[in-house]
Amino acid sequence: MLGLPLALAVAGAIVAAAGSGLLIDRFIYQPLERRGALRTTLFIASLGLLILIENLLAIVFKPDPLRLEVGRLADAVRIGPVYLTWLHLVSVATAAFAYLGLMAFLKYSRWGQAMRAVSSSPEMARTVGIDLRRVHLLTYAVGSAISAPAGILLAMDVGADPYRGTTYVLLASVAVIMGGIGSIPGALLGALFLALLENLGVWKIASEWQSTISFGAFLIFIVLRPRGIFGRKIQSAEI
Amino acid sequence: MTAYLAHYLVMVGIYAILAVSLNLLIGYSGIFSLAHAAIYGIGAYASALAALKLGLGFWGGLVVAAGVGAFASALVAIPSLRVAGDYYVVASFGLRVVVLAVCMNWTDLTNGHAGRPGIPRPNVFGWVIDEPFEYVILSVAFAALTYAVCWRLTNSAFGRVLQAIRDDEIAAQAMGKNVMQVKIVVACISSALGAMAGSLYAHYITYINPSSFALHESIFIASLVILGGSERLAGPIVGAFVLLAIPEALKFLAIPDTVAAPLRQVIYGALLVAFMLLRPEGLLGRARAQVRDGR
Numbered sequence: 001m002l003g004l005p006l007a008l009a010v011a012g013a014i015v016a017a018a019g020s021g022l023l024i025d026r027f028i029y030q031p032l033e034r035r036g037a038l039r040t041t042l043f044i045a046s047l048g049l050l051i052l053i054e055n056l057l058a059i060v061f062k063p064d065p066l067r068l069e070v071g072r073l074a075d076a077v078r079i080g081p082v083y084l085t086w087l088h089l090v091s092v093a094t095a096a097f098a099y100l101g102l103m104a105f106l107k108y109s110r111w112g113q114a115m116r117a118v119s120s121s122p123e124m125a126r127t128v129g130i131d132l133r134r135v136h137l138l139t140y141a142v143g144s145a146i147s148a149p150a151g152i153l154l155a156m157d158v159g160a161d162p163y164r165g166t167t168y169v170l171l172a173s174v175a176v177i178m179g180g181i182g183s184i185p186g187a188l189l190g191a192l193f194l195a196l197l198e199n200l201g202v203w204k205i206a207s208e209w210q211s212t213i214s215f216g217a218f219l220i221f222i223v224l225r226p227r228g229i230f231g232r233k234i235q236s237a238e239i
Numbered sequence: 240m241t242a243y244l245a246h247y248l249v250m251v252g253i254y255a256i257l258a259v260s261l262n263l264l265i266g267y268s269g270i271f272s273l274a275h276a277a278i279y280g281i282g283a284y285a286s287a288l289a290a291l292k293l294g295l296g297f298w299g300g301l302v303v304a305a306g307v308g309a310f311a312s313a314l315v316a317i318p319s320l321r322v323a324g325d326y327y328v329v330a331s332f333g334l335r336v337v338v339l340a341v342c343m344n345w346t347d348l349t350n351g352h353a354g355r356p357g358i359p360r361p362n363v364f365g366w367v368i369d370e371p372f373e374y375v376i377l378s379v380a381f382a383a384l385t386y387a388v389c390w391r392l393t394n395s396a397f398g399r400v401l402q403a404i405r406d407d408e409i410a411a412q413a414m415g416k417n418v419m420q421v422k423i424v425v426a427c428i429s430s431a432l433g434a435m436a437g438s439l440y441a442h443y444i445t446y447i448n449p450s451s452f453a454l455h456e457s458i459f460i461a462s463l464v465i466l467g468g469s470e471r472l473a474g475p476i477v478g479a480f481v482l483l484a485i486p487e488a489l490k491f492l493a494i495p496d497t498v499a500a501p502l503r504q505v506i507y508g509a510l511l512v513a514f515m516l517l518r519p520e521g522l523l524g525r526a527r528a529q530v531r532d533g534r
Contacts, residue, residue, distance in 0.1 A: 031516060040271055041519045043328070044465055047458055048511025055501035055508065063501070162501075166454055170336065173329045208344040215333035219318045222330070226322040 021144025065159035180231025245371035252378030258463035258475030260432035266469030269405030274331035280452030282437025297361035308434025354448025468521030
């Protein structure tokens with residue numbers, strides 16, 4: 001709409017996503033947490049935000065899909081017997097970059113280490129002088145920022161519309177549970193497995209049943225291995 | 240105007256059934272479900288198909304709907320309630336996706352996006368309910384029945400086990416209660432009641448299509464429970480009266496349809512967030528000391 005160069009648009013999208021993550025945490029989740037709200041309360045607030053933001057987008061941008069023109073990226077490439085588009089390769093590269101970047105951030109940077117410390121023991125982290133609130137804010141910002149490239153790639157591939165997000169939220173939660181909650185390699189593997197399954201499924205069964213296939217797999221999976229591929233053994237008491 | 244009011248009351252009755260039955264899970268057992276619109280849809284389709292294909296009529300359809308609803312719920316509840324509460328949210332969300340896929344794509348049975356018209360009106364002992372106000376009586380009667388069932392259930396020994404599980408699952412288990420079984424049973428009862436609301440809807444509108452049972456419906460039904468107050472049985476009914484009045488009020492403002500539909504959702508979303516921040520116990524709720532934190 002504004003005709004900005006792509007690089008600027010991508011940067012803008014990431015900043016906007018990180019910023020909205022920050023604002024939501026600062027003005028909604030943190031006040032709730034400070035009051036010691038139940039997890040359900042937080043969850044309901046997040047559902048409220050989901051439909052609020054989704055429909056605000058629908059009012060502002062109209063509900064029709066918006067597609068980013070990608071030009072040459074849509075051209076096909078052939079790798080051995082497989083035909084792909086450049087966009088597909090860019091998507092895989094982006095995912096790999098996001099994954100490696102996040103892992104490096106968590107492992108080597110001060111803030112990343114603080115995040116891991118808070119995740120393993122909030123009390124201990126506080127004792128050694130970590131500001132829990134700031135780590136929290138940062139976590140939301142980083143998490144939101146990483147979701148932006150996925151949105152951009154989606155807009156380039158199939159187009160973006162305000163209501164598309166929920167399906168991906170479901171698929172992402174399924175991938176996280178399959179991989180094991182709290183494990184980043186697990187989430188990646190979960191996503192890979194889910195994507196493979198959906199696409200192999202489509203090969204034999206009509207594509208309308210994609211979501212049914214992944215959900216069926218999810219149900220079987222949680223019966224066989226409820227803690228996910230890399231997860232710690234979960235106890236219902238923790239949840 | 241009277242027909243308009245009658246329609247509002249019928250819908251309040253139907254949504255009261257959905258919300259009161261969902262509250263068995265959310266308020267009394269501490270299980271958050273996003274599947275209730277799917278269950279509602281299953282009930283509507285099961286009842287409509289039983290009437291159209293098997294010629295079972297309204298009462299047969301109602302029984303089929305309750306049975307199929309409870310069965311679908313068991314299918315999701317048995318694997319996911321075995322593990323932990325959070326998984327059930329995802330699984331119930333998934334049930335909605337599957338139900339929607341079946342309604343859209345199994346065209347021989349459901350006629351896909353176009354939906355199924357021509358569902359007969361209910362026949363109560365030879366008396367066909369087709370006047371709006373007659374339907375108000377039927378819908379309110381079923382809402383009262385649901386309320387009575389839920390009242391009886393929550394005030395029984397079974398209900399006390401439910402509340403014990405909600406407040407402290409481990410303690411309930413330590414007292415020798417079969418937590419998993421109780422949870423699965425309550426999920427099935429809640430769904431059987433919710434599916435009956437679907438049946439009432441199908442025979443009232445006489446036409447169903449998948450879009451009536453989408454995700455925002457699930458969130459809407461949950462909002463009725465939460466905003467009305469999940470700590471009391473009557474809370475969700477108050478929620479139904481208030482929240483169903485909002486779209487009617489919006490009709491008096493001259494807003495184009497393309498804006499009015501998302502605007503309604505924006506209002507529901509904003510209400511949910513605001514209530515969580517300011518009054519998490521809902522309109523009718525008793526303030527419960529929020530001392531239990533997940534971690």
